[in-house]
Amino acid sequence: MSIATVPGAEPVVTISTPSRQGWWRRFRRRPPAVIGLAGVVVVVVVAVFAPLLAPQSPVASQFGHVLVGPGVAGHILGTDQLGRDELSRLIYGSQSTLEVGVLATLLAMVLAVPIGIASGYYRGAVDMVAMRVADVVLAFPFLLIAVGLAAIFKPSLQNVIIALGLAQLPGSIRIARAEAMALREQDFVQAAIVTGVRDRVILFRHLFPNMLSPLLVQASVSIPAAILGSALLSFLGLGVQPPTPSWGNMLATAQTYLYNDPWIAILPGIAIFLTTLAFNLLGDGLRDLFDPSMR
Amino acid sequence: MSGQVLEVDRLRMEFRAPRSSGGHRVQAVRDVSLEIGEGEILGLVGETGSGKTTVGKCVVRLLTPTAGRITFDGKEITAMAARALRPIRSQIQMVFQDPYSSLDPRMTVAQIVAEPLRAHGHPSREQVRVLVSRTVERVGLSAGVLERFPHELSGGQRQRVGLARALVLEPRLLIADEPVSALDVSVRAGILNLLADLQRSMGFSCLFITHDLSVAEFLCDRVAVMYLGEIVEVATRDELFDDARHPYTRSLLAAAPLADPVQQRSRTRSVLPGEPPSTTEPPPGCSLHPRCPLADDRCRQESPAATVVSRQGHLARCHRVEEQLSLEVSRP
Amino acid sequence: MADLLTVRNLGVRLFDRGGVVMAVRDLSLSIGAGEVLALVGESGCGKSVTALALLRLLPEDARIEGSVEFGGRDLTRLSIKELRAVRGGDIAMVFQEPMTSLNPSFTIGNQIIEVLRLHRGLRGHEARQRAAELLSLVRIGAPEQRLRAFPHQLSGGMRQRAMIAMALACDPQLLILDEPTTALDVTTQAQILDIVRDLQKRLGMSILLITHDLGVVADLADRVVVMYAGAKVEDAEVHRLYAAPRHPYTAGLLRALPRGGRRTGGGAERLTEIPGLVPVLRAPLDACAFAPRCPRSIEQCHKVAPVLEEMDPDHRVACFNPEPVPAAPS
Incomplete structure (x- = not known):
């Protein structure tokens, strides 16, 4: 704390706490969160620089080297049933996996935030309608939505994203709505209303910026959920279509060879596990960080 | 009476409790009438649950009253639609109790104080800047705070920012809801002095809501005392503090401990027994009768009307106000 | 000496985001049998931390120095098991928020x-x-x-x-009341104060009353310790303290209160402000902590930390330039 005295006025006190650096300092004190962040960074880097990192093409088959074990013939992690380099496929697989996770969550957020804010702030009829719609969406298992979409259109990355995004919509709406309702009762929002600030301004300037933190936490939890969901869809053949690798469809094809060549199932499994774990650890860390009672 | 800045006439505010807790009707405010003249500070004093804050929220139209009439500057605003209300909002401003939650944590002081100006269409950036810095200076803050965020300020400084936001539009009426009860004594003194000074220099009228009689005594021209949603006594400051007539007011005065051991220990304590009953089912007759040592059959059956005590507008809602009051509550 | 509780040179250092905070600094006090001692100060002065330190209820990472003698034992050295018998047994505590x-x-x-x-x-x-x-x-x-x-x-x-x-x-022999009526309305507060006063007389226990409310102190206390920035600045019998406060901080607090017929209006009555803020001390201080806000500060105040001195009988003040004793009212 530093005190600078201005004549005739209360001294200006700087409490050097919840500034931006303060966040990082507090974040750093939570090893699981730091590990989670590191894991997420690794996955993102791998996905972005896949063409540079992958030793070989993920789709080029070498029929002379089918299902070779790790370390054989220059294949660090072996090859799959079509003789494609497993490591390269894992690296490229991170792209579609991450894409589904991030885009599905983004889709859910983009739809949920305006709906949630409006129903939390205005309550009344808007709220009723929004919540009933959310209940209806929630009543359909997301698998059903995904199967439906795949049946009507055809299985594709885009449809996986839409299905998973819709599946996450009710949860995200509820979060945004709860935040908006809590913020609406805060004195600073009441003050804005009393002052005659327009609703539009209140929503954009007071409500939205103050709910970013909990939304970020929600995103860090729903990305791994979407990743797991996409793996499940791929496993059922409804997800990303071969030959494009995704960890889910790698896992799906590997089941045939589980008995003799377990590594081609184990490796994408581990990749999915570690990635979701990393996001979840990061999410828990962020939650603690933004929780005022933990400060 | 004409020429009043604010007139509240038989205001009623009922809430419906959530169905989970029975769905009872809570009668937060029952038939409250009051008026505030030009440049007058009216204190609204009461304990938790007396409805004093609800009255304030109705006046600033954060709530729409169940019944009654609120007239600001001759215009009825009781159920005015949001669009019509907007220009009037610039004339009625509010200061809140909690200096922590009443400022948006993500806005700088300059942005916070500028917000009312922008909301009411002040065109030029330069004009806004000048008005903001002038107001900030007026509430006793240095220009150094303009670019700071609320969490970088002390409680007293934040409350000054809240005051600057409320006064930047030079409103005619200020609703101050317990503005000093969250502050320490030494800081509180500064805010009270400031409020008194600003009122004198700017001339606004003020509804000052507080639970602290000593604060009301220091600052207010007139004081209204609320109990269980009703105003039980209203009088000029001097009459209320020197010659209170309602048993509840007298009990409040007796209950507040004096910061002087000699006086405090020698006074006869006449504190009401028990606690206020629930607002979902206020007692019949006079709402104070279950706790009042003077209560008789009439008090138990018939709700008292406001009795005129003096020509200076001293009213007390008590059947027995005429009788010489000698309130001696036996200690329980 | 019939002192029930004797605190010697209590120091508490707490840790927050900004690092170490000297929450209590070299605090000594004693409570006699059947005495009501009030510990008074504004938020952050260390009064509640002191109470928690007595019973070792502070967070794990708090550093406590000094000794707390109670019934011939030093509470700072007791095992957790022994301490548990004391807590809620010989010493009981009531907090601000009963819920x-x-x-x-x-x-x-x-x-x-x-x-x-x-x-x-x-x-x-x-x-x-x-x-x-x-x-x-x-x-x-x-x-x-x-x-x-x-x-x-x-x-x-x-x-x-x-x-x-x-x-x-x-x-209990000692009852610690930490802001017992702060969350309550005045009429309820008056009822609780009546009960406490009555019980204290009947049961003869000692009370350590922690409060920021000078009215509550005037009602209950026998003796008052005023704290500022973690240290004791004044210690006196209650009537003496209110009649003739010697430390400028105590005097300032009393003048800042809107009490007893102070009214604005034509006369433009003003309350005395104490400018500035309560500091948060992060390192030992070679000065009076109140000096930057003190209207009576002299050069010495900014260079040397004052120690408590007996100015009048049973009235100790830590100040180089104390308030004069007001002329006795006739």
């Missing part, structure tokens, strides 16, 4: 009986009867019935009474 100190899922009766069982070994009908007695001691009507109430079914005042009843369960 958070009572367990919401047990009845008042269960919670009082639990204390009686732990510390007194009472059981069954005997315990129940004693619990009901305790409730009537704090003037709760129909005590048998109230024993069956859950905390949320009681009003704030009733909960605080129940807390006091629980604190009295083991006939």
Whole structure:
């Protein structure tokens, strides 16, 4: 704390706490969160620089080297049933996996935030309608939505994203709505209303910026959920279509060879596990960080 | 009476409790009438649950009253639609109790104080800047705070920012809801002095809501005392503090401990027994009768009307106000 | 000396985001048998930390120095097991917010009986009867019935009474009241103060009263210790302190109060402000902590830390330039 005295006025006190650096300092004190962040960074880097990192093409088959074990013939992690380099496929697989996770969550957020804010702030009829719609969406298992979409259109990355995004919509709406309702009762929002600030301004300037933190936490939890969901869809053949690798469809094809060549199932499994774990650890860390009672 | 800045006439505010807790009707405010003249500070004093804050929220139209009439500057605003209300909002401003939650944590002081100006269409950036810095200076803050965020300020400084936001539009009426009860004594003194000074220099009228009689005594021209949603006594400051007539007011005065051991220990304590009953089912007759040592059959059956005590507008809602009051509550 | 509790050179360092905070600095005080000692100060002055330190209820990472002597033992050196027997036994504590100190899922009766069982070994009908007695001691009507109430079914005042009843369960020698009436309305506060005053007289226990409210102090205390920035600045018998405060901070607090007929208006009465803010000390200070805000500060105040000196009989002040004693009113 530093005190600078201005004549005739209360001294200006700087409490050097919840500034931006303060966040990082507090974040750093939570090893699981730091590990989670590191894991997420690794996955993102791998996905972005896949063409540079992958030793070989993920789709080029070498029929002379089918299902070779790790370390054989220059294949660090072996090859799959079509003789494609497993490591390269894992690296490229991170792209579609991450894409589904991030885009599905983004889709859910983009739809949920305006709906949630409006129903939390205005309550009344808007709220009723929004919540009933959310209940209806929630009543359909997301698998059903995904199967439906795949049946009507055809299985594709885009449809996986839409299905998973819709599946996450009710949860995200509820979060945004709860935040908006809590913020609406805060004195600073009441003050804005009393002052005659327009609703539009209140929503954009007071409500939205103050709910970013909990939304970020929600995103860090729903990305791994979407990743797991996409793996499940791929496993059922409804997800990303071969030959494009995704960890889910790698896992799906590997089941045939589980008995003799377990590594081609184990490796994408581990990749999915570690990635979701990393996001979840990061999410828990962020939650603690933004929780005022933990400060 | 004409020429009043604010007139509240038989205001009623009922809430419906959530169905989970029975769905009872809570009668937060029952038939409250009051008026505030030009440049007058009216204190609204009461304990938790007396409805004093609800009255304030109705006046600033954060709530729409169940019944009654609120007239600001001759215009009825009781159920005015949001669009019509907007220009009037610039004339009625509010200061809140909690200096922590009443400022948006993500806005700088300059942005916070500028917000009312922008909301009411002040065109030029330069004009806004000048008005903001002038107001900030007026509430006793240095220009150094303009670019700071609320969490970088002390409680007293934040409350000054809240005051600057409320006064930047030079409103005619200020609703101050317990503005000093969250502050320490030494800081509180500064805010009270400031409020008194600003009122004198700017001339606004003020509804000052507080639970602290000593604060009301220091600052207010007139004081209204609320109990269980009703105003039980209203009088000029001097009459209320020197010659209170309602048993509840007298009990409040007796209950507040004096910061002087000699006086405090020698006074006869006449504190009401028990606690206020629930607002979902206020007692019949006079709402104070279950706790009042003077209560008789009439008090138990018939709700008292406001009795005129003096020509200076001293009213007390008590059947027995005429009788010489000698309130001696036996200690329980 | 018949002192029940003697605190010597208590120092508490706490840690927050900004690093170390010198929450209590070299604080010594004693409470005699049957004495009501008030510890007064504004938020952050260290008064509550002091109380928590006495019973070692502070967070794990707090650093405590000095000694706390109670009944011939140093509480800072007791094992956790020994300490537990003292807490809630010989020393009981009542906190500001009764709702958070009572367990919401047990009845008042269960919670009082639990204390009686732990510390007194009472059981069954005997315990129940004693619990009901305790409730009537704090003037709760129909005590048998109230024993069956859950905390949320009681009003704030009733909960605080129940807390006091629980604190009295083991006939403590010392009762620590930490802002006991701050969350309550004035009429309820007056009722609680009446109860505490009455019980203290009847049971003869000592009380350590922690509060920021100078009215509550004037009502209950025998002696007052004023704290500022973690240190004791003044210590006096209650009447003497209010009549002739010697430390400029104490005097300032009393003048800042809107009390006793101070009214604005034509006369433009003003309250005395204490400019500036309570500092948060992060390192030992070679000066008076109040000096930057003090209207009476002299050069020395900024260079040397004042120590407590006996200025008048039973009146100690830590100040180089104390307020003059006002002329005795005729």
